[in-house]
Amino acid sequence: xxxxxxxxxxxxxxxxxxxxxxxxxxxxxxxxxxxxxxxxxxxxxxxxxxxxxxxxxxxxxxxxxxxxxxxxxxxxxxxxxxxxxxxxxxxxxxxxxxxxxxxxxxxxxxxxxxxxxxxxxxxxxxxxxxxxxxxxxxxxxxxxxxxxxxxxxxxxxxxxxxxxxxxxxxxxxxxxxxxxxxxxxxxxxxxxxxxxxxxxxxxxxxxxxxxxxxxxxxxxxxxxxxxxxxxxxxxxxxxxxxxxxxxxxxxxxxxxxxxxxxxxxxxxxxxxxxxxxxxxxxxxxxxxxxxxxxxxxxxxxxxxxxxxxxxxx
Amino acid sequence: xxxxxxxxxxxxxxxxxxxxxxxxxxxxxxxxxxxxxxxxxxxxxxxxxxxxxxxxxxxxxxxxxxxxxxxxxxxxxxxxxxxxxxxxxxxxxxxxxxxxxxxxxxxxxxxxxxxxxxxxxxxxxxxxxxxxxxxxxxxxxxxxxxxxxxxxxxxxxxxxxxxxxxxxxxxxxxxxxxxxxxxxxxxxxxxxxxxxxxxxxxxxxxxxxxxxxxxxxxxxxxxxxxxxxxxxxxxxxxxxxxxxxxxxxxxxxx
Ligand SMILES: Nc1ncnc2c1ncn2[C@@H]1O[C@H](COP(=O)(O)OP(=O)(O)O)[C@@H](O)[C@H]1O
Ligand SMILES: [Mg+2]
Numbered sequence: 001x002x003x004x005x006x007x008x009x010x011x012x013x014x015x016x017x018x019x020x021x022x023x024x025x026x027x028x029x030x031x032x033x034x035x036x037x038x039x040x041x042x043x044x045x046x047x048x049x050x051x052x053x054x055x056x057x058x059x060x061x062x063x064x065x066x067x068x069x070x071x072x073x074x075x076x077x078x079x080x081x082x083x084x085x086x087x088x089x090x091x092x093x094x095x096x097x098x099x100x101x102x103x104x105x106x107x108x109x110x111x112x113x114x115x116x117x118x119x120x121x122x123x124x125x126x127x128x129x130x131x132x133x134x135x136x137x138x139x140x141x142x143x144x145x146x147x148x149x150x151x152x153x154x155x156x157x158x159x160x161x162x163x164x165x166x167x168x169x170x171x172x173x174x175x176x177x178x179x180x181x182x183x184x185x186x187x188x189x190x191x192x193x194x195x196x197x198x199x200x201x202x203x204x205x206x207x208x209x210x211x212x213x214x215x216x217x218x219x220x221x222x223x224x225x226x227x228x229x230x231x232x233x234x235x236x237x238x239x240x241x242x243x244x245x246x247x248x249x250x251x252x253x254x255x256x257x258x259x260x261x262x263x264x265x266x267x268x269x270x271x272x273x274x275x276x277x278x279x280x281x282x283x284x285x286x287x288x289x290x291x292x293x294x295x296x297x298x299x300x301x302x303x304x305x306x307x308x309x310x311x312x313x
Numbered sequence: 314x315x316x317x318x319x320x321x322x323x324x325x326x327x328x329x330x331x332x333x334x335x336x337x338x339x340x341x342x343x344x345x346x347x348x349x350x351x352x353x354x355x356x357x358x359x360x361x362x363x364x365x366x367x368x369x370x371x372x373x374x375x376x377x378x379x380x381x382x383x384x385x386x387x388x389x390x391x392x393x394x395x396x397x398x399x400x401x402x403x404x405x406x407x408x409x410x411x412x413x414x415x416x417x418x419x420x421x422x423x424x425x426x427x428x429x430x431x432x433x434x435x436x437x438x439x440x441x442x443x444x445x446x447x448x449x450x451x452x453x454x455x456x457x458x459x460x461x462x463x464x465x466x467x468x469x470x471x472x473x474x475x476x477x478x479x480x481x482x483x484x485x486x487x488x489x490x491x492x493x494x495x496x497x498x499x500x501x502x503x504x505x506x507x508x509x510x511x512x513x514x515x516x517x518x519x520x521x522x523x524x525x526x527x528x529x530x531x532x533x534x535x536x537x538x539x540x541x542x543x544x545x546x547x548x549x550x551x552x553x554x555x556x557x558x559x560x561x562x563x564x565x566x567x
Contacts, residue, residue: 051413052412052560053564053565054560054561073415075414075415082409082410082413088405088407089407090325092329093325101325104321105321105411105414105415106414
């Protein structure tokens with residue numbers, strides 16, 4: 001069952017097309033990562049899904065409720081963490097009061113509210129700050145509080161816009177653990193915006209890359225990674241003239257691509273089992289000392305950079 | 314439409330507004346200034362009047378002039394809180410999370426209206442009651458038969474046009490909330506609106522003739538005109554505020 005179905009979703013701001021005929025299907029229980037550079041249209045997508053903005057064209061259905069026809073129902077079943085700067089909690093209310101206020105607005109049963117608040121604040125490491133004014137909390141703590149607020153009513157779909165952007169590495173890990181926990185425990189669907197690839201790679205089981213409002217690539221994280229492994233890239237770390245090494249590599253007809261780094265060249269080799277040793281010999285013969293010759297670990301970053309670059313052309 | 318949802322918004326807004334010192338002291342100050350001026354004026358008249366007949370004549374002249382002031386006093390805090398209601402949410406970046414809650418437009422707007430309507434009405438009624446009690450007490454102390462101040466015409470005006478103007482004020486704030494992004498700008502607009510609303514509140518003045526004598530029928534007439542103007546203002550601004558409310562525009566405004 002697809003919990004979020006986006007069809008032809010488009011949002012224009014004047015002449016600017018922020019989201020451009022987006023098509024996406026996200027099955028229930030997925031931790032979905034929408035990945036893209038700044039200005040790609042991620043936050044606009046989240047704002048459309050959370051019914052804050054009205055699409056210029058197309059629509060989306062969240063848990064069977066249409067964002068245009070049934071906005072109130074959509075808001076009931078989604079929890080939203082607005083993007084940084086907009087996730088501000090009420091500064092003059094305490095952390096606890098902030099959650100009580102939203103718990104009531106989301107109709108969390110009154111008798112369950114204190115228990116849930118305690119559970120979430122404790123998990124986020126904020127329980128001992130519960131009586132502090134939210135305005136006096138650090139940016140990271142405010143973001144954690146905003147996350148508690150998004151999860152308070154146990155929404156079926158969580159829309160998180162850059163959830164760890166203001167967090168230190170430990171807090172970011174806690175949030176990732178929380179997401180994984182919730183997903184395991186309640187099967188909630190997560191729609192996470194991020195420009196931070198390692199982050200997305202760690203939690204999301206499905207990824208789409210967006211640029212200029214368009215989805216450039218979409219797939220299961222595992223599939224995408226396998227696609228990359230087929231690339232046959234090798235890192236050759238050397239002592240000596242990088243440019244010389246690079247030109248030698250380029251001159252070999254089985255070398256498809258050469259990238260230069262400070263102390264290494266990265267080469268894409270056709271049929272590496274047969275050809276690697278030939279390349280190695282030519283380099284050694286030219287007096288270049290090879291410190292390391294290793295299969296380049298494939299990361300989604302390469303794919304991301306590739307795809308976004310192509311999109312720019 | 315669940316009124317309790319609106320009440321949750323109103324109560325929280327109000328408690329937050331009271332934590333802002335200039336709103337709190339602004340409220341106390343404006344709340345005090347109306348009754349102080351009214352009671353001071355009456356006191357002066359009561360204790361300097363030559364006899365009961367003179368006092369009655371003077372009071373009949375002063376009453377229609379002074380009564381609307383108590384109404385104005387209640388509008389100023391309403392405009393302060395109302396300006397904060399939606400524009401303030403945007404300014405402190407809490408608008409998006411609030412708009413993400415299941416509140417319907419109507420519940421949200423009603424909540425925002427109530428958050429300034431409730432304190433304004435409390436102030437209005439409070440200042441009327443205090444002024445009436447003080448007036449009666451001063452008349453008794455000075456040995457005159459007690460009188461109402463504001464008198465019946467003033468009371469009718471305050472209790473009808475007063476709430477209507479306060480509600481219209483709120484609607485204007487909702488209307489501009491999708492167009493201005495800073496509370497400061499909202500205050501400017503609200504300041505201008507207060508001036509507009511002073512006109513109907515002070516309309517009874519036209520019933521003064523050149524000799525300073527006042528025709529009671531003219532007072533009633535100007536009261537009715539004022540109430541009509543307030544009703545039209547209320548209906549028009551309210552209808553506009555609700556029909557023009559647009560989440561997309563509020564969120565898109567940078
Ligand atoms: N309210 C708005 N008015 C005009 N342009 C906007 C507005 N919101 C976003 N944009 C533009 O739309 C594009 C996508 O923005 P956004 O969705 O915030 O990107 P991201 O979250 O991926 O960084 C950007 O070019 C941005 O400048
Ligand atoms: Mg963004």
